[in-house]
Amino acid sequence: MRPFKTHRQQLAILRSRNLVIPDGSRAMRILEKENYYNVINGYKDLFLETDSNDSFKVPEEYKFGTTFDEIYHLFSLDRDLRNILLKYLLIFENSIKSKISYYFSKTHREDHAYLQLKNYSKDPSKLSTILNLITKLSQQISKSAQRDSPIKHYLDNHDSVPLWVLVNYLTLGVMSNFFSCLTPSIQDLICKDYSKQFNKDYGTTYQVTNECIEGVLKSANLFRNVCAHEERLYNFKVNKTPKNSHASKILGIPISFLNGNLFTMIAFLKIVLSKKDFKTLVRTLRDLFNQYQSKFTTIRHDQILLRMGFPKDWTIYLKV
Structure with a gap:
């Protein structure tokens, strides 16, 4: 089982994967309200980089310029x-x-x-x-x-x-x-x-x-x-x-x-x-x-x- 991560740690991981999070406090409030799994794991796919075989890169890497808000907008649209x-x-x-x-x-x-x-x-x-x-x-x-x-x-x-x-x-x-x-x-x-x-x-x-x-x-x-x-x-x-x-x-x-x-x-x-x-x-x-x-x-x-x-x-x- 994957080890528990705090919301702050979750945001740090996302930043390490090139996701732009200009307002960390707002992002944390969203995760507290909506759940990391529901927002990120549910709607990240369109924003992830792929390799020559059209498979997601490992480790995950977000497309250049992708913001947390874009993923949340897709979640909200859905x-x-x-x-x-x-x-x-x-x-x-x-x-x-x-x-x-x-x-x-x-x-x-x-x-x-x-x-x-x-x-x-x-x-x-x-x-x-x-x-x-x-x-x-x-x-x-x-x-x-x-x-x-x-x-x-x-x-x-x-x-x-x-x-x-x-x-x-x-x-x-x-x-x-x-x-x-x-x-x-x-x-x-x-x-x-x-x-x-x-x-x-x-x-x-x-x-x-x-x-x-x-x-x-x-x-x-x-x-x-x-x-x-x-x-x-x-x-x-x-x-x-x-x-x-x-x-x-x-x-x-x-x-x-x-x-x-x-x-x-x-x-x-x-x-x-x-x-x-x-x-x-x-x-x-x-x-x-x-x-x-x-x-x-x-x-x-x-x-x-x-x-x-x-x-x-x-x-x-x-x-x-």
């Missing part, structure tokens, strides 16, 4: 990005929960219909996922029934819990599995809702497919976890990228730009948000990038955007 993205992911989360609970409950009206295997997809390959889903739904009811909650109220007074109440206690990951386990007929109803909104907003005639919504859900769940746990967002990338050919067609964005990075998630949200919300999201991002553009001198601002997957003139691709 925090702002998380807050912005989380807001719109929550709007989508509320939307998909509402649609799933509405159409499932409209189709299956018996009490606790969501706990019955017969009400889900007949695809044999999904059986394990369906059984796991039913188990999680049942566990959530049992857990929430132990405390004063709307779920306990419905159990005490009505002997059942409506799905539109239960979904408020479910994670986006569970809802992603829920959508995947639905019968094709209910999935189609949900997709038609998103198709109707998208075509009304953008004057198109596209049909949003089940596969497309599944892809948005899987990506949204992973990005939401990053935002909620304050992990590094700007260079986060989904390892197993959902099939994006249909999304590429709907969005008019080359599939090479939809490879699982932050830009991919932003683009996906165009399919499931209202035009008004999506325009506000894009405008907020543009203003944020403009705000930070002058804060980096050692690296170019477009290098940061590239790590996020944002192509040059990215707003044109989003067509808002």
Whole structure:
């Protein structure tokens, strides 16, 4: 295990690696508040020198002129990005929960219909996922029934819990599995809702497919976890990228730009948000990038955007 270092010692090490720290007192206050690991180890990579093999030099060496403030600005930019993205992911989360609970409950009206295997997809390959889903739904009811909650109220007074109440206690990951386990007929109803909104907003005639919504859900769940746990967002990338050919067609964005990075998630949200919300999201991002553009001198601002997957003139691709 590495030996403990005081904040003063940490700054001395950084200076020995050519990092410029003009205000040591301010830098120490930042480290005391934010943690050395979160700020430096989380955001130093873009500022480190590399060798002929494009590997980081050992020992580490910062690019000439790199300042502590630049690293902290990237840390702060990432925090702002998380807050912005989380807001719109929550709007989508509320939307998909509402649609799933509405159409499932409209189709299956018996009490606790969501706990019955017969009400889900007949695809044999999904059986394990369906059984796991039913188990999680049942566990959530049992857990929430132990405390004063709307779920306990419905159990005490009505002997059942409506799905539109239960979904408020479910994670986006569970809802992603829920959508995947639905019968094709209910999935189609949900997709038609998103198709109707998208075509009304953008004057198109596209049909949003089940596969497309599944892809948005899987990506949204992973990005939401990053935002909620304050992990590094700007260079986060989904390892197993959902099939994006249909999304590429709907969005008019080359599939090479939809490879699982932050830009991919932003683009996906165009399919499931209202035009008004999506325009506000894009405008907020543009203003944020403009705000930070002058804060980096050692690296170019477009290098940061590239790590996020944002192509040059990215707003044109989003067509808002």
